Amino acid sequence: MRVNNINREFNKGLWEANPLMRQLLGMCxxxxxxxxxxNAIFMGLGVIFVLICSAFFVSLIRKIxxxxxxxxxxxxxxxxxxxxxDIFFKAKFPLVSKALGPYVxxxxxxxxxxxxxxxxxxxxxxxxxxxxxxxxGLGYSWVLLVLAILREIxxxxxxxxxxxxxxxxxxxxxxxxxxxxxxxxxxxxxxMNSIDIKREG
Amino acid sequence: xxKNIKIVAVLTFICILCAFLLxxxxxxxxxxxxxxxxxxxEEAIFNLSPLTKRIEIFSLDNDKVYRLLDQDNNLxxxxxxxxxxxxxxxxxxxxxxxxxxxxxxxxxxxxxSETPGLGxxxxxxxxxxQFKKLKVQPQIxxxxxxxxxxxxxxxxxxxxxxxxxxxxxxxxxxxDIRDNINNESK
Numbered sequence: 449m450r451v452n453n454i455n456r457e458f459n460k461g462l463w464e465a466n467p468l469m470r471q472l473l474g475m476c477x478x479x480x481x482x483x484x485x486x487n488a489i490f491m492g493l494g495v496i497f498v499l500i501c502s503a504f505f506v507s508l509i510r511k512i513x514x515x516x517x518x519x520x521x522x523x524x525x526x527x528x529x530x531x532x533x534d535i536f537f538k539a540k541f542p543l544v545s546k547a548l549g550p551y552v553x554x555x556x557x558x559x560x561x562x563x564x565x566x567x568x569x570x571x572x573x574x575x576x577x578x579x580x581x582x583x584x585g586l587g588y589s590w591v592l593l594v595l596a597i598l599r600e601i602x603x604x605x606x607x608x609x610x611x612x613x614x615x616x617x618x619x620x621x622x623x624x625x626x627x628x629x630x631x632x633x634x635x636x637x638x639x640m641n642s643i644d645i646k647r648e649g
Numbered sequence: 650x651x652k653n654i655k656i657v658a659v660l661t662f663i664c665i666l667c668a669f670l671l672x673x674x675x676x677x678x679x680x681x682x683x684x685x686x687x688x689x690x691e692e693a694i695f696n697l698s699p700l701t702k703r704i705e706i707f708s709l710d711n712d713k714v715y716r717l718l719d720q721d722n723n724l725x726x727x728x729x730x731x732x733x734x735x736x737x738x739x740x741x742x743x744x745x746x747x748x749x750x751x752x753x754x755x756x757x758x759x760x761x762s763e764t765p766g767l768g769x770x771x772x773x774x775x776x777x778x779q780f781k782k783l784k785v786q787p788q789i790x791x792x793x794x795x796x797x798x799x800x801x802x803x804x805x806x807x808x809x810x811x812x813x814x815x816x817x818x819x820x821x822x823x824x825d826i827r828d829n830i831n832n833e834s835k
Contacts (some may be wrong), residue, residue: 526770536678539678
């Protein structure tokens with residue numbers, strides 16, 4: 449029973465409560481940074497780290513934080529870990545940091561993270577909260593990756609910066625523009641919905 | 650009352666903890682970030698001034714100035730960072746000049762938070778390329794109706810203020826550096 453429960457808390461982020469495809473949270477950064485796979489990988493890693501760490505801390509102090517200031521406390525904790533990620537990327541991966549630009553610091557206001565802190569970590573034990581964070585983070589990352597892979601291949605004929613399509617391929621510029629993100633996101637949502645409908649039917 | 654004290658205590662505790670964590674990470678990463686920025690500047694200099702083989706850094710009146718040397722250690726130019734207020738926030742520009750400081754090799758925008766799509770276009774090649782081999786005698790002029798002289802650049806359409814401010818920042822800095830270098834050689 450307990451193991452099942454833990455499994456469920458982890459799994460739900462991957463599909464049935466996927467932060468992007470089911471809760472439709474954190475769309476802004478998703479649409480903006482999925483132009484290349486490299487960006488998506490680092491953005492995903494950053495969000496996973498922030499989700500797990502803030503889940504740990506929020507869960508740890510959930511019994512001593514007064515109701516009135518809980519959101520302020522969560523915001524400070526989230527901002528701290530996001531800034532750590534930002535500094536780390538700047539030091540170790542300056543090129544990626546430059547490409548992601550303001551979207552790393554903007555993880556602070558990514559509603560997925562505040563949503564998990566307020567909705568889950570603040571009322572669950574540490575281990576379960578961290579698992580929930582990991583699941584949500586992976587759920588966010590895989591959607592990001594799929595979007596980025598499709599957009600990079602279709603939009604510039606490359607994967608991870610290496611040309612994989614023949615030169616005769618004429619890149620669909622629209623795919624690297626915001627409109628392309630909306631198109632692929634919509635298609636992905638439709639595919640996920642139809643899979644769910646088939647399953648239930 | 651007790652409740653208020655608890656609120657203040659918890660917030661203070663969390664903030665101190667977070668500040669501690671942040672300063673720790675900052676101390677660990679500071680050197681590396683500085684090194685990355687220096688490398689970025691040096692790469693930009695090599696790009697803008699192909700003759701440069703070696704870069705010497707010297708301080709001039711609190712400023713860091715890069716002396717650009719070719720393979721025979723002859724001075725071929727100067728590089729320095731010009732910084733000032735843009736339309737939104739600070740603009741930081743790397744300026745590379747020839748050895749007599751009267752012609753630009755080019756510029757690179759290191760930092761800017763100008764409006765994307767408008768002033769932000771000072772980062773784009775078509776704007777930066779105008780500064781290549783641009784005369785700075787007596788100074789650069791920013792014009793709107795087509796450039797006619799060798800010291801003029803064309804402002805970006807609908808971003809005249811950002812264009813003009815970028816030019817002003819570069820002009821001011823070149824003037825300062827000229828004065829300082831002249832003083833030093835006296």
